[in-house]
Amino acid sequence: MNALPSVEVSQSPEEKFREYLTSRPRAQRYTSQQRDMVQYIFSKHNHFDADELIDEMKGKGFRVSRATVYRTLNKLVDAGLLRRINLGERTVFEHDYGYAQHDHLYCEQCSSMIEFQDPQLEKLIQDVCAQQSFHNLGHTFIIRGLCATCHRARTTKRRLDLV
Numbered sequence: 001m002n003a004l005p006s007v008e009v010s011q012s013p014e015e016k017f018r019e020y021l022t023s024r025p026r027a028q029r030y031t032s033q034q035r036d037m038v039q040y041i042f043s044k045h046n047h048f049d050a051d052e053l054i055d056e057m058k059g060k061g062f063r064v065s066r067a068t069v070y071r072t073l074n075k076l077v078d079a080g081l082l083r084r085i086n087l088g089e090r091t092v093f094e095h096d097y098g099y100a101q102h103d104h105l106y107c108e109q110c111s112s113m114i115e116f117q118d119p120q121l122e123k124l125i126q127d128v129c130a131q132q133s134f135h136n137l138g139h140t141f142i143i144r145g146l147c148a149t150c151h152r153a154r155t156t157k158r159r160l161d162l163v
């Protein structure tokens with residue numbers, strides 16, 4: 001996947017998460033499983049669901065429990081490090097910290113997520129919010145459909161079916 005340029009941030013994801021844990025009403029411990037997860041997740045930009053993360057991390061030899069992964073993903077969203085994207089049958093996560101604001105094209109055939117940035121779309125969203133005196137805390141904009149490869153495969157198949 002083509003990653004967008006990263007955004008300069010003052011704290012590392014780990015520092016930010018540790019700060020979040022200690023600033024809770026009841027300070028929480030930063031466990032080694034959580035550390036492994038944060039390091040793993042922030043080693044590359046990706047769109048992943050909880051099960052994919054568990055499988056990948058187990059494949060790399062990490063010991064992660066399902067319950068911890070689910071709980072930690074929720075905390076990472078709460079801490080502003082990850083963004084949750086609802087795709088209907090799947091919920092995926094991606095970096096929301098140190099990464100440029102962007103939107104997505106989602107292929108329903110191969111599940112690929114294509115990222116794009118468009119200043120005109122950003123401007124439109126700002127204008128709509130301004131008109132409604134709406135305080136914008138962020139948005140999720142997803143275009144569903146077929147990527148070029150899947151679309152080509154489908155039209156080729158249809159053509160062959162007709163022959």
Ligand SMILES: [Zn+2]
Nearest residue numbers: 107110147150
């Ligand atoms: Zn596709």
Ligand SMILES: [Zn+2]
Nearest residue numbers: 094102104115
């Ligand atoms: Zn993305």
